[in-house]
Amino acid sequence: MTTPILIIGAGKMGTALIRGWVKAGIGPITVVEPNPSETLKAVPGLNLVAGLDAVPGDAFRACVVALKPHILRAEAGKLKAIAEKGALMLSIAAGTPLSLLKNHWGEKAGVVRAMPNTPGSIGQGVTAIYAGAEIGSEDRAFAETLLSSIGLTLWVETETLLDAAMAISGCGPAYVFALVEAMAKAGVAAGLTEEAAAKLARATVTGGGALLNADPRPPADLIRDVATPGGTTQAALNVLQAEDGLGPLFVAAIKAAIARAEELAKS
Ligand SMILES: NC(=O)C1=CN([C@@H]2O[C@H](COP(=O)(O)OP(=O)(O)OC[C@H]3O[C@@H](n4cnc5c(N)ncnc54)[C@H](OP(=O)(O)O)[C@@H]3O)[C@@H](O)[C@H]2O)C=CC1
Ligand SMILES: O=C(O)[C@@H]1CCC=N1
Numbered sequence: 001m002t003t004p005i006l007i008i009g010a011g012k013m014g015t016a017l018i019r020g021w022v023k024a025g026i027g028p029i030t031v032v033e034p035n036p037s038e039t040l041k042a043v044p045g046l047n048l049v050a051g052l053d054a055v056p057g058d059a060f061r062a063c064v065v066a067l068k069p070h071i072l073r074a075e076a077g078k079l080k081a082i083a084e085k086g087a088l089m090l091s092i093a094a095g096t097p098l099s100l101l102k103n104h105w106g107e108k109a110g111v112v113r114a115m116p117n118t119p120g121s122i123g124q125g126v127t128a129i130y131a132g133a134e135i136g137s138e139d140r141a142f143a144e145t146l147l148s149s150i151g152l153t154l155w156v157e158t159e160t161l162l163d164a165a166m167a168i169s170g171c172g173p174a175y176v177f178a179l180v181e182a183m184a185k186a187g188v189a190a191g192l193t194e195e196a197a198a199k200l201a202r203a204t205v206t207g208g209g210a211l212l213n214a215d216p217r218p219p220a221d222l223i224r225d226v227a228t229p230g231g232t233t234q235a236a237l238n239v240l241q242a243e244d245g246l247g248p249l250f251v252a253a254i255k256a257a258i259a260r261a262e263e264l265a266k267s
Contacts, residue, residue, distance in 0.1 A: 005146070006060040006082065008032045008052070008075070010040050013092055014066035016121035018043060020149030023123075030055060052078045062146060063087040069096050069264050076104035083109040088139050090146065092116055094166055095264025098132060098159060110135055112143045113162055115170040120150030127153050128165030167257035175253070180205050 003026055007014055010033035021029060022043055030047040032055060033040065040048070049055060052075065063082050065072060072093045083089050083105035090112045091101055101111050112135060116127040127147040131140055140155075147153050156162050180201045187197030215222060227233035240246050 002028060003061045004028055004030070004058060005062050005064065006030045006032070006055065006087065007064040007066060008079065009066040009068075009071070010036060011066065011068075012118060013116055013120070014064075015040050015043075016116070016118070016125070016150055017064060017066065017092075017146070018046065020120065020123065021146065022046075024145075024149040026146065026149065030060070055082070059085040060087040062142065063089050064146065065089065065091045065093065067093060069093045070267075072096055073100075073267075076101065080105050083111075086110075088112065088142060090114060090143055094170065095163075095261040095267075097265050100265070110139055112139070113159065114143065114147055115162055115166040116147065116150060117169050118173050123150060125151030126169050127151065128156050128162055128169060129153055130156050130159050130162040163258045163261045164254070166261060167254040171257050176205060176209075 005021065005027060007018060007029065010018060010031050014031070014033070015037065018029060018031060018040070021027060022045065027045065028047060029045070030049065031040070032049055032052055034050050036048055040046070047056075060082060063079060065076075065079070067075060072091070073096070079089070088110045089101065089105055092114050094115070096113075098111055098113060101113075102109060105111065112129065112131040114127050114129045117125045119125045120127070127150070129143060129147060131143065135143075144153050154165070156165055183201035183204070184194070184197040187200060188194055192200070212219070212222065223237070227237060
């Protein structure tokens with residue numbers, strides 16, 4: 001069955017989605033991207049166009065908007081005709097509420113918001129999805145089909161919770177990479193060469209992630225496997241899990257991400 005999809009913006013997340021759809025056999029896919037990367041150009045079977053003016057007048061089953069929030073604000077009005085032809089509009093933009101999108105596309109437009117993450121580029125993403133009560137089961141199922149092509153999906157019940165999910169899983173890969181950097185720097189401070197510290201930190205985080213993926217037990221159990229009571233790991237955990245350790249630091253970081261989304265929403 002052919003399911004024409006239009007995607008606006010094929011940067012990091014747009015390209016991840018496109019590759020997921022091609023792999024899942026979803027299409028045909030029309031891509032609006034002014035500066036297509038070599039990776040994108042290598043994807044077989046795409047209808048690549050440079051601007052919205054060149055989009056064919058056909059009806060699309062879905063229009064996925066993967067633009068930066070400020071560009072989306074500038075371009076959204078041009079997508080109204082596509083929404084009016086019945087495309088399910090799916091935005092992955094942070095800090096861009098449904099109310100703003102419906103101002104551009106009309107109250108009757110079917111609009112879904114989603115928050116994927118960059119591990120989706122290797123099919124290991126997780127995407128939070130939100131839709132209002134007006135979106136029916138067929139459109140919900142279709143949104144899920146599109147997004148599950150790059151990993152797990154999770155529906156959230158309110159738009160506010162989409163911001164919370166964004167702060168955890170949308171931004172989260174960057175926290176993990178920042179952890180690798182911080183561990184490597186600490187290794188250098190402890191006397192390792194930069195190269196050795198980077199190798200140890202990176203392999204520890206990828207190995208830890210793989211173990212977490214392979215072992216269904218909760219993280220606390222995996223921690224216990226490492227930390228001998230009274231041993232060296234416990235000494236480090238006493239610092240990381242102290243009252244002023246990772247717990248409150250994460251609460252503050254997540255609050256900052258949500259506050260930024262709220263600021264963007266007002267812009
Ligand atoms: N990166 C992430 O981890 C995540 C991002 N998001 C959201 O996804 C959205 C996209 O982010 P990301 O993929 O990182 O951003 P990118 O900048 O990588 O992708 C956006 C793409 O849109 C292109 N573009 C610019 N103007 C137009 C236009 N008028 N028509 C069509 N395409 C255009 C850009 O081209 P050019 O570069 O030449 O301007 C770029 O290739 C954002 O709203 C972000 O909030 C959501 C979850 C995770
Ligand atoms: O940093 C951002 O604004 C986007 C949203 C989630 C991940 N990247």
